[in-house]
Amino acid sequence: MNTAVLLACAMLLDAALGEPDWLWSRLRHPAVLLGDAVRFLDQRLNNGVQKRLKGVAATTVLALGAWLIGYGLSALGPVVEILCCATLLAQKSLVQHVSDVATALRQSLPDARRTVARIVSRDTSEMDGPRVARAAIESAAENLSDGVIAPAFWFLLGGLPGLLLYKAINTADSMIGYRNERYAEFGWSAARLDDLLNLVPARLTGLMIALLANTQSQWHEIVMDAKRHVSPNAGWPEAAMARALGVALAGPRSYHGQIRHLAWVNEDARKEIGAQEIARAMKILWQVWALTLGLVMVGIATSLLW
Template sequence: MTSALMLAIAMVLDAALGEPGWLWSRLRHPAVVMGNAIGWLDRQLNHGPHRRAKGMLVTIVLVLAGWGLGAALAWFGPVVEIVLCAILLAQNSLLAHVRAVAAALRRSLQDGRAAVALIVSRDTSAMSEAQVARSAIESAAENLSDGVIAPALWFLIGGLPGLLIYKAVNTADSMIGYRNDKYREFGWAAARLDDLLNLIPARLTCLLIVILSGQWGQWRVIVTDARRHISPNAGWPEAAMARALDVALAGPRSYDGQVRDLAWVNGDARREIGAPEIFRACTMLWKVWGLALAGLSVWVVLDLVF
């Protein structure tokens, strides 16, 4: 069975079943296992001198472990590969979390703040309705790339080893890839490798959104906005999503009580937004998923014919 066919089946399984609560209440999710391992390495090594070298060692260990474990599990056959791929894709869970913010925001601003706090790391206690909506849409766009397109692409390229390497590095980046005193040195290698692994997926996600929203005429300004973003990769899907929805994203935000004056994405568009725009972003997530699956299906058919 080809990687393309296994990925197509896994995408459908993930979209249909998501994260069964009954299963993960009894077993530890692979992402949780990765997180626990990275947390242990952080506690053991992130102190004293040579933190950057120690962080590089951790990153190498994660890559080798992902490759070795992926190769070992792939030996059990395509069923195991499909199931693990479906588990490590995040289309269904991403949509559930983002929709939850929109539903909560419709109830009250306080509920919206509480819901968005579950998916972003910025300060949420004093957010306006528009800030909650922007945060949810930005998270949707970025995680469409990180949680769906990137793992799918790395599975397609490298099979289960490629997928596990990507997920391990991406999990490490989310835990230790911060530019603060504690992680600036120790998380440097993980953050840089994560940037590299997401270079193509982020731009591919941007391209898919542009195709679906018919924003070809805005390509130059989308690229300009993407390059002004604080992240070398997150700005691409966010810039495309902002143009697709005709809303302004990014801009000033607060982390740990400190307001950071970040650049706007599509800054001349509407800034007073709310739950309806979040739901429209969710619709775009499904459209991108559908286009990616359609392209993959064509690939599978061509493989079978030729």
């Protein structure tokens, strides 16, 4: 079956069902299993000398293992491929998690801090309302790219093997891709490969947001903001989302009690934002999803005609 057809079915299934608790409370989610694999390699290899070389070996094992597992699963037929792809897409769960922050923010600031702490790694205990809203919107933009668009992109290019390889490396980056004493060397290859795999999807996500929000005339400013971002990829969807909403994102934040003075995105725009702006961001997430599905359907129609 055409890979685009499989992807369209998986996107619709994910949008309809998301990640049902009744299933994943009984089974280990594939993302959890990937995390277990990363943790195992970290514990076994991240020690002694030549940590960068060991990290390269770990990344290679993860990538090759994920590819082979994906190849084996794809041989089981299109139903298995659709189910696996839908499981590894994150549209509905992303919208739900970020929407929960907006709901909590309408109720009380302590509730909002606890809720946003589930989706960001920065310190949340001292956040005010606008900082909570910015954190939620930034998470929405970044995860739209690496949780929806990038998986769809790599599934189209490489089928289930390509998707599983991407998810394995993205998971590894989220766990060991830090520039700290423990992971600066061991996590180097995972972080660099994740940067490479997200290079095109991040920019596609930013472009789609800009087109849907009719802010393509500000593309130069979006590019400039993206280049000032600490991440080579996350800045693209964040900068586009900031211009789409007419708000400022990023800026200083605290990690482990230490303030990091990161650059603002769309610095001169409104900084006093709240639940309303989060809700508007959620609409953009669904619009980008719909545009992606539409492009996939066009690809299906084109392949049928030719």
